[in-house]
Amino acid sequence: MTEKNQDTQWPLWEVFVQPKSGRAYQHVGSVHATDGEHALQNARDVYSRRQEGIAIWVVPAVDIVASTPEDVGSFFDPANDKVYRHPTFYKIPKGVNVDVH
Amino acid sequence: MTYTDEKLKDAVREYTLRLADDRMILSHRLSELCGHGPILEEDIATTNTALDLLGQAKLYYEKAAELTNENTSADDLVFFRNEREYTNVQLVEQDNGDFAFTTFRQLLFDVYDILLYSELINSKDEGLKAIAQKAIKETKYHLRHSHDWMLKLGGGTEESNRRLKDAVDWFWNYSGELFYSDEVDELLIKEGIAPDMSKKRDEYYKTVNKILVESELDEMDPEVWMHSGGRNGRHSEYLGHTLATMQYLPRSMPDAKW
Numbered sequence: 001m002t003e004k005n006q007d008t009q010w011p012l013w014e015v016f017v018q019p020k021s022g023r024a025y026q027h028v029g030s031v032h033a034t035d036g037e038h039a040l041q042n043a044r045d046v047y048s049r050r051q052e053g054i055a056i057w058v059v060p061a062v063d064i065v066a067s068t069p070e071d072v073g074s075f076f077d078p079a080n081d082k083v084y085r086h087p088t089f090y091k092i093p094k095g096v097n098v099d100v101h
Numbered sequence: 102m103t104y105t106d107e108k109l110k111d112a113v114r115e116y117t118l119r120l121a122d123d124r125m126i127l128s129h130r131l132s133e134l135c136g137h138g139p140i141l142e143e144d145i146a147t148t149n150t151a152l153d154l155l156g157q158a159k160l161y162y163e164k165a166a167e168l169t170n171e172n173t174s175a176d177d178l179v180f181f182r183n184e185r186e187y188t189n190v191q192l193v194e195q196d197n198g199d200f201a202f203t204t205f206r207q208l209l210f211d212v213y214d215i216l217l218y219s220e221l222i223n224s225k226d227e228g229l230k231a232i233a234q235k236a237i238k239e240t241k242y243h244l245r246h247s248h249d250w251m252l253k254l255g256g257g258t259e260e261s262n263r264r265l266k267d268a269v270d271w272f273w274n275y276s277g278e279l280f281y282s283d284e285v286d287e288l289l290i291k292e293g294i295a296p297d298m299s300k301k302r303d304e305y306y307k308t309v310n311k312i313l314v315e316s317e318l319d320e321m322d323p324e325v326w327m328h329s330g331g332r333n334g335r336h337s338e339y340l341g342h343t344l345a346t347m348q349y350l351p352r353s354m355p356d357a358k359w
Binding site: 009010031032033034037038041042044045046049 | 140141142143145146149242245246249253
């Protein structure tokens, strides 16, 4: 029996775009490609058509180590009642640029 | 830029029109593949290239229209000239064929375009200079993309290598026309408006042959018989069919707006 939903295209690469100099790279999507240069070109063509950024990273999706849905509890719940970890008790001086994602 | 010398003005118009026609027809050929790319990402890449070339063609046509007379628009030049009035090289009107054909046709054009724009950015005609400065960035990417595909197809499977070889055999005799030169070129070279591309011919074939070898194909001989005639309105069987499709709508409904 063949596996359903199997990806018959080239390997998957995750694409990260840096919007401006100094900013963090942000995940914008993925492309199929046969190698790094090819992935970079495909990412350029698919994700930089509207001046989205100034630099691109591509990463083979298979090399990404991800947490699983079962990890949610042990990874994130312990922070539930620890509001003091949020720097919300400070006043942010004017002119400081804060990224809110 | 205004020209008082009528002869020079006509030459600039003719030269600009040739630049426009090459890019218009290649753009149209590539646009025919929209929705037919071998894979989604390549479909977008090919269409991007088509749009870049269309954008360049538009700028050249607007300039050529201005040099024609005040009643001529860029659209008139695109949609209401017949096959014999089109001055593109025969290379760009050739059929898309398979993906290897599309790739090699593009490579032959891109290598030439880089050499052309590297010089045209110094043109004494401010309009041509400005277009070249914008276009060279796009063209660098086109070449990077077509070059990469040459390596992939040539170094891929036995079949992809064979198909690429077929494409090289088909298109090779169309490459020479890129270096066609007549009195229009001679006058503009003298005036510092157009580059002397005959000086770039060796570099062109050296670059293309280097890419062929990298792509696991044999070097080709530039000193063979080459097609010509496109610059004077003599075309292969493909252009008429292309124009029929491209010009159908504005010719059926001349004042249609959309």
